[in-house]
Amino acid sequence: MDLNLKGKSALVCGSTQGIGKAIAEELANLGCSITLCSRNEEKLNKVKEQLFHASGQQHQVLVADFAKPNEVKSIIDAHIAAGNQYQILINNTGGPPGGQAIDAELEAFRIAFNQHLICNQILAQACVPAMKESGYGRIINVISTSVKMPIPGLGVSNTIRGAVANWSKTLANELGPFGITVNNVLPGATSTQRLSSIIENKANKSGKTIAEMEEEMKSEIPARRFADASEVAAAAAFLASPSAGYINGVNIPVDGGRTGCL
Template identity: 60%
Template sequence: MNLDLTGKTALVCGSTQGIGRASAVELALLGTNVVLMARNEEKLQETISGLDTSRGQAHRYIVADFAEASAVSDAISKHLASYPDMHILINNTGGPAGGPLIDAQADAFVQTFHNHLLNNQALVQAVVPAMKKAGYGRIVNIISTSVKQPIVGLGVSNTIRGAVAQWSKTLSLEIAQFGITVNNVLPGYTRTARLDSVLSMRAKSTGKTEEEVTTQMQQEIPTGRFVEPEEVGAAVAFLCTPAAASINGINVPVDGGRTGSL
């Protein structure tokens, strides 16, 4: 099985914590030159210092805030002007605040649409020319199991994540001919800061303790535990390898079997 990514370059968004960081670590271990993208430069420097360099990898970072209009597009364009090679793109950014759909205001949808779908589109448009030139491309979008089964209490997120999944599937049909695949990884309940906020929100809304909510949520998972970020990162990294060349346009849940659909 060819899992070697030596000489390949990957842009990993939201890569200073959680799933983004775990994905960057796994890609580096396979030989990838990793370009981190996040808004906190101090955390970027800390993360980059921990990435594997045993195969001579050259890691870099880009400072950009996904919440700022045009910031991501401008940042990647500037980077590519100096370092034009790009083979892998991991689209990943934090989700919006939770809450019932009926209570959501219009600007919450607009901001979330920008943070996720429009930033993804800008990044794809920036890096696909380099992927076409190389004859090798992997685009992996970190979304959510909500694209298969909506999650109660995450109304805005459910809505926009679904739009990103449709965008991704459409893109996969358009650019596969150039040796570029597009897939989605759907994390379940994963031990990240995002999960901490969900636990807190559910505890407040139900009057239960966070420990009680944790037990209840874990009972919904056939494996009986939350997913670790490294397990999601491993799935992301595999989809980027030569071995995964014919895996295209799919959703891959990494959720311990919780999602109730095929």
């Protein structure tokens, strides 16, 4: 199996913590040069210092706030114009706040749409020309199992994640002839800061302790545990590799079996 990414470059979004950071680390371990992208330069530089670089990789950071799509476009366009090219794009952005869809403000949908779909489109448009030129491209979107089964209490997230999934499938069909694959990784309950917040909110609303809520949520997962971010990263890294060249336009849950459909 060919998992070697030496000589490849990846733009990894949301990479200062959680799943994004774990993906950056795994890709670097496979020989890839990493550009970490997030809004916090200090945190980005700390992660950069920790990345494996013994294979001669050149790691760098790119500061951008996905709440400001026009700013993201200016930054990435200038970055690409300066000679930076990517064979791998990891679209990963923190999910919208919880709550029912019917109660959500219109602005909440607009913000989430910009942060996820619009910024994904901006980055894809910037990176795809070099992918086409090299005949090798991997666009991997970290979204949610809600694209298969909506998750109660995550109304805005369910809506926007579904839009991203269909955008991804459309791109997969359009870009397949150029050696570019577009796939989605769907994390289940993963031990991250976001999951901690979700557990705390659920516990507060139900009157249960955090420990009780954790056990209740784990009981819904056949694996009876939460995922480690590195396990989600492993799926993304495989999709980024040469061995995944014929996997295109799919949703891959990494959820311990929790999602109740195929």
